[in-house]
Amino acid sequence: MRFYLSRITISGFFLIIVFCLAVKYAEGQTTVARIDSLKKELLKAGEDSNKVEILRQLGNEVGYIDPGQALEYAQEGYNLSNKINYEFGIGTMAYILGFLNQDLNNYSLSDSFLILAEEKFRELDLPGQLAKVEHARGVQAYKQGNYWAAADFFAKNVKIFEDIKDSSSATIAYQSLIAVLGQVKNHEKAIELSKKALLLAKQTNDTVSINYLLQLLVTNLVYAERMDEASDYITRLREIAETVTDQFLAGDLYSTIGTYFYRDKDFPQAVVFYEKALEKSILINDKYQQANHYSALGQAYLEMGRPDDCRDHLFASLQLAREYQNKRGEYNVSLSLSNYYKSIKDFHKAYEYLSWHQEMTNSIMKEETRNYTAYLEASFEASKKENEILRLEKVQQEKEYQLKRSTLLLFVGAGLIAALLAILYLLRRNHRNKEKIAAERSALLEEKVKNVEKEQQIVSLQSMINGQETERTRIAKELHDGLGSVFSTVKMHYSTLQQETPEIKGNPLYRKTLDLIDKASDELRTVAHNMMPEVLMKVGLVDALQDFCNNINSGKLLTIRLQTYGMDKRLNSSTEIMLYRIVQELIHNILKHAEATEALIQINRQENRLSLIIDDNGRGFDTREAAEKRTMGMSTVKSRVDYLNGRLTIDSRKDIGTTIMIDLLIHE
Amino acid sequence: MIKILIIDDHPLVIDGIQTMLKDEGCFHIEAAVKTGADALDFVTNHPPADIILLDINLPDTDGLRLCETIRAINKTVKIIALTHINEAGIITQMIKKGANGYLLKSMEREELIEAIHKVTEGSIYLSKAANEKVIQQLQHLDLPTGQVPVLTLREKEILQLLYEGLTSQEIAGRLFLSNYTVDTHRKNMLQKFNVHNTQSLLNAVRKLGVID
Structure with a gap:
């Protein structure tokens, strides 16, 4: 059950990103008519930055209808920008190519474009654009299940948007950050941020964000078991769910309400709202959420003592989850099925599903650990690199400052020449720094490749070490059971001998042999102990x-x-x-x-x-x-x-x- | 007559014990069982024995757990661990779980007989070697509960800098450590002093006089 709600946040979360950035780029116009007029403009346009701008808008608009076609527009815009040397165009088009490829699940291609866009915007010093790229990289990490890296990206976004006072973008970045915090189960922090972001969204009167943020807030409250607080919002969520035109959001809201009642142990109410959520997800043909809702319904029926309804819903969920490769869904439903079989006392089946669930736990956990370690290493390296970049920038700023001052002191003519020289010098210097930074970036990439190789080594190493320890345990046990028992029994018999034949005590060989037996068993004990205490x-x-x-x-x-x-x-x-x-x-x-x-x-x-x-x-x-x-x-x-x-x-x-x-x- | 139950899965050892006790008229070996399950069956379904000689390595369970279970069923029976293992951690656990004595299998006949008598009288009996291990542990036992935690080298330095008002990031720069490492040290200290933020950590440390 624990993972179920976090899945809900995900679907809501993807929606936010795709949806909100679209609105931002298309300035609220998302109609087919708009696309048609853009196409007409495109025909008339010459080979200039104006055309790039049209292609950019087309790439954005069409992206929500047909990502494949949008990719063509974006590619054309990218080529044109390169041809006419339009730097801003190169950056923006790379960004669009990046997220379109992400939608089409071409992650490695998307990664390269996003890195390219990142470099361009850094060069052009456009923090707002840069943050959007970082956001897309965060989404990428999130989609691949690397939540820690995603959290890192989103946290940086929030800061940049706040710095440049772009509060509507900051609200979006907050939503992403909150969703990822929910996923790594840091519910308290997610609640804190939701409240902060809600204030921000209210200032700009951004109803869409307010609704999503409320959903995130209540979800996290329920998970943090702050039920009283959550209950204050339930009526409001219901009103929104009933009136909102966004069916995705409505489904998620109903599901959140259902989970609230489930956690509050009001199962009949939970069923009512899960049914509504299911209805919405069928309406929009979202198979992923359908699997999750069926599973939730199954669990609620189990709690209500209706095993037949429970079984039907769980199997419906299982089938959908399998068909659409919803691994987490399968993971959840396998546990529920085990509980169902336990309740009808079919322990054999219950065991089967439980061991299957266990198997999936292991694989999911392993993946999470790998991601976490990779993140730790990457962030460690990145913080070193970042410090170095900051230092370089600082040195440059100091130089700049000194030069400015000296020019003031010179005559106007000399000053002009000096300024010219200074600019030339700075440009060269700037160029060199950039080269250096670029080299460092490629080194980082190289390191990533190394990480992957290392992971493969680790797997083979793990089985070797495991084998070694199993062997040691076995040897220690055999030493105790075999040789150890023989030695102690020899001693037992031998020490009884002196009872039966008292004169033997006087023989020095008797004592000497007894001491040797002791020595042998002590040594054996030490060896076995070192093998495995x-x-x-x-x-x-x-x-x-x-x-x-x-x-x-x-x-x-x-x-x-x-x-x-x-x-x-x-x-x-x-x-x-x-x-x-x-x-x-x-x-x-x-x-x-x-x-x-x-x-x-x-x-x-x-x-x-x-x-x-x-x-x-x-x-x-x-x-x-x-x-x-x-x-x-x-x-x-x-x-x-x-x-x-x-x-x-x-x-x-x-x-x-x-x-x-x-x-x-x-x-x- | 002292009635004895042996729980051990080595026929050799059982034979050895029988040899040692055969001339002592006051002992009688009631039964020798090989597994934890048989032992529990005997303890619940037969008239109680006076002494149980219990091996710690058994095929189906371990002696620590079995000792606890038997003690829960029968409060009066005297349990003596009889084992190859001579490790302080096991000896103390065994006594904690209700054993009355601890003998090593490399004992001599006199020791076994003395142990059975001592335990029957109500004392706790540890064999000489086991006794030495336990005493060694007591001598080196660090940090009884309630004592002030000891700081590691880096923890001391980080505390000092936290005192001076530096942030984690600044400390990392000063000490040439990564932010992550500094943060781990800081979190560890919070746990050691059972506090939740840096300010209360500094207060706790000042109060305990850990740092000058």
């Missing part, structure tokens, strides 16, 4: 690490403290083993190389975020130099971190110490 399997990571620290501490070479926060629940066993091995290897590295006297192991877990920090007061090292020296110890750590889809940061300073930080997302 029992406490790690049976009790958990924290106790295992405490044991590990105690063992090191009793050696007196290094004192380790262990601090854990939010670790009351156990993690899944392969994650625990991996984290344990990472700590083990890092501490052994410290013992071997760092000459440290103290170390600190800290684990923080908050919801699904986990960070592991290991910190020592050793001699530290230069991270660049050490890249080669310490690779031996670090490479296994690195591959284990990769296994967990985590991020490893090494932060070391000479003679101060080293901090190693590993962050990852936990899935249960």
Whole structure:
């Protein structure tokens, strides 16, 4: 059920973007007549920027009727702009080509055009246009399920639009940001932003945005379980749904109201509104939402104790979801079906659907984690690059300022010459900077390709490491069960012998043999323990690490403290083993190389975020130099971190110490 | 007569225990079972034993869980863990779950007999090696609850700069770290001091005197 509503936000969300940007570009005229008059104008136009403008409008207008044909207009406009060297035209047409390709699901082509448009607008210094391009890139990320990246793009949009005081565009960017926040389940923040954006939309009297924002607000309120607050809006949503001409919005509104009642456990009311939502989605032939609404109805009927109605609706949903490759829909309905079969006590079927659901959970989660890691890395790289760009711009500004001042002090003639020189100098400088920035951008792209390659490596590595740990567990168990049992039984019999034949006690060989048996079983125990500590399997990571620290501490070479926060629940066993091995290897590295006297192991877990920090007061090292020296110890750590889809940061300073930080997302 | 139930899936070990106890008139081995399920069946359907010798590695369950379950059914029976494992984390968990004793399988005959007597009298008995492990753990036990969290190196520096009024971004620039890293350190500190924003973090730290 959790994912169901977020799907609703998506459809509402796509609608907003496509719809609102269209209105902006076509200035509110979206009629066939308009297209016809544009076509006539096109015939009369010469090969100039005027024609580009006509082609731009055509690309926009036709895009909502026939994206394929629109693509042709846009391509023509793009070629013409290049021919007549019309910079603004190149940027705008690239932008239109970008989002048209997005509509046609050509993501890689769309990406290239959007990047091109981004560069052009940056060169021309048009923040408003730039933000629109960024917005389209956000939508792209969103469509591909990369919500974190999308959130990042949208947040930047909001800021740019606010800076240039374009409040109607800011309202749109807010809506996108809110939708994506809902998707990553940050409902509180989404509520906060919805309220802020509502104020903004009210100022400009933008009814369309107000209606969408209300839908987003209530959806998030329901999900944040702020039912009282949500109930204040329900009547209003209903009024809007009944009067609004936009059938997409009406459907989404009914669905939101239905979910409100479902969550409020008023199932008969929920059914009434889900039925209305379904009716709307059939009217506009939206198969995607139909699947979702059928599934919601099925769930509501199950709660009402009407299993037959439940089954019919769930299967209708399943069929639609499969037919239209609605993966999330399938994911939701499989769980509901399992619940249905449980309720009619067909446990075999219930189990089947549940395991299918589980399988899909894994694949969806894996995808999300990959996206998140890629985003972390990309944003980390981007922030480095951005700092560098900012620095370059600042240097340039300073130079500019100094030059301006010196020209003031010179005679008019000399001043003119100086100004001319300065302009020439700046132009050259500017050009060089741009080249530099472009080179950095292509490096970023290269990095993206590398990321993809790395992911493939990770998959094969994961199975290798998994196999290794399974093998270790098996060997440890066999040592205990086989050899271990033999040794202890020998000792049991042998020590009974002295009871039966007391004179044997006097024989020194007897004592010596007994000691040797002890030694053998101790050694066996140590080997098995190093293979796989029992406490790690049976009790958990924290106790295992405490044991590990105690063992090191009793050696007196290094004192380790262990601090854990939010670790009351156990993690899944392969994650625990991996984290344990990472700590083990890092501490052994410290013992071997760092000459440290103290170390600190800290684990923080908050919801699904986990960070592991290991910190020592050793001699530290230069991270660049050490890249080669310490690779031996670090490479296994690195591959284990990769296994967990985590991020490893090494932060070391000479003679101060080293901090190693590993962050990852936990899935249960 | 002290009645004993053995739960262990190694025939060799059962044989060894029988050998050690055969000359002691006051012990009687009631049964030896190989799985957790058989053990529970015995405990619920037969007259109660006085002593249970319980292995921690069993084919169908683990001794920690089984110990807890048996303890829930029968409050008086004395349970002695009998195992190869000598790890402090397991020993303390076993006692927490209601075991009365902890013996290593590499014990000598006297130790087993002493353990059974001690436990019957109502004491807790740990074998010598197990005892050493637990004491070692107690000696190094850090941070009993309520004590002030220790700050890592970077956390200290970041706190200092937060004090001086720098933003996360400025701190990242100053320390040559990424924004993301600084933010993780900051979030970790919020959790450590159980506060929700930077201002209350600074207040908490000042109150506890963690930083000068």
